[in-house]
Amino acid sequence: MGDKGIFICTAELLPLSHPTVETGPPGPDVIELARVVDRGIRESHMIDVSQLVIEKNKSVVGVFADNVVVDYDGNLFDACSYAATAALLSSKTPKWNWVDDAPTLAEDEETPVPIATIPVSVTMGKIGNHIVVDPNGDEWASMDSRITITSDSDGNICALQKGGSDGFSQDEINQCGEISIRVGAKIREKLKQAQTVGQ
């Protein structure tokens, strides 16, 4: 398995972000958040991990995207996902070379993270029979169920997670898929600005 680099995306909620957040190990909500955000970026193959290899079967580069929520107003799925995506688009990683059987840092050399596509997650909440895009804190607290759909630059759907204690009809699921691609395309244009910052 030494022909691919490592990518890990995390998310945590700080106690100062909301009065109900407590210290201690993460609960199911936060674990789900971190896993859904990670899955969206991972499954879209945004980062070409095959380019993160320093020496095959010997040494690879790891890329970490750590989200820290400092102030809460609903829909952390999208907030964390965009933050991580924008950070990845604008980051420069140190360059490593394989010298004398060991990874060696190349001084004053940086490379951008190898990007293959820009994933955009779109979270929709279902309140009664209405579907709202990007539920804010109040909507998040009162919605019946939610769905997070991530699409890539080609308009393909690459990750999805339903949550909340109600269901969706098959028509609603199809409708949400279309909304996520349409809304995602607009947000992708904003995320592309991050790429210019990094250059």
Added chain:
Amino acid sequence: MGGRDATMVLLDENGIRCDGRKVDEPRRIMIKAGGLKNADGSAYIEFGDNKILVGVFGPRDVHPKHMSNTDTGILRVRYHMVPFSVGERKNPAPSRREIEISKVIKEALEPAVMLDKFPRTAVDVFIEVLQADGGTRCAALSAASVALADAGIPMRDMVAACAAGKVADTVVLDVNNEEDQAGQADMPIGYMPNLEKITLLQLDGVLTSEEYKKCVQVGVDGCKIVYDIQKKALQDKYFGNGGD
């Protein structure tokens, strides 16, 4: 989790998959309602090579007490894999994956159960995966629905679950472990056939928007197959000679 390289023949030219199934054919499914003496309701499922046991307790007093709700009963779900359920020994402590699956299964069952008649109580669903072979969350959810019905919990409908996916550029029903590791997409679906409601839906892997719609359709059709087997399991226990 795994790599996406396709060295194995996942789908041959006759449309036969690596385990001999057709594209729209689920694995062998066997469900038995009951079986556990101490639990209020239980079910055992064999879904291909998955073997899962589910026990339900409640409605009963809530511990710790602050978790209780004065308006309604609460549902608690624990999905757990025993150490010998997979090839490499699994640490018995609950992993982040198991915590997430517990949560999605809980949220998939919540629209089905009617706990408002049992305020201040909890219904506990304990899912133990004894042997895992891809698609455990769907098998677990299907068995949990039967176990809840077996426990006599009032329900609007049973949740049936089955995965759809994309393997060798083809949408297939019920993705197995090999197809999950080497395939292109996996979409577990939980569905209530009478209410026509999707209560569990996840996806990883890239699908075009047409494939996405087809995947949902194939998965829902698969759930209907599972639903018939769930009903038969309950009929066998309560109206047949399979009772205990």
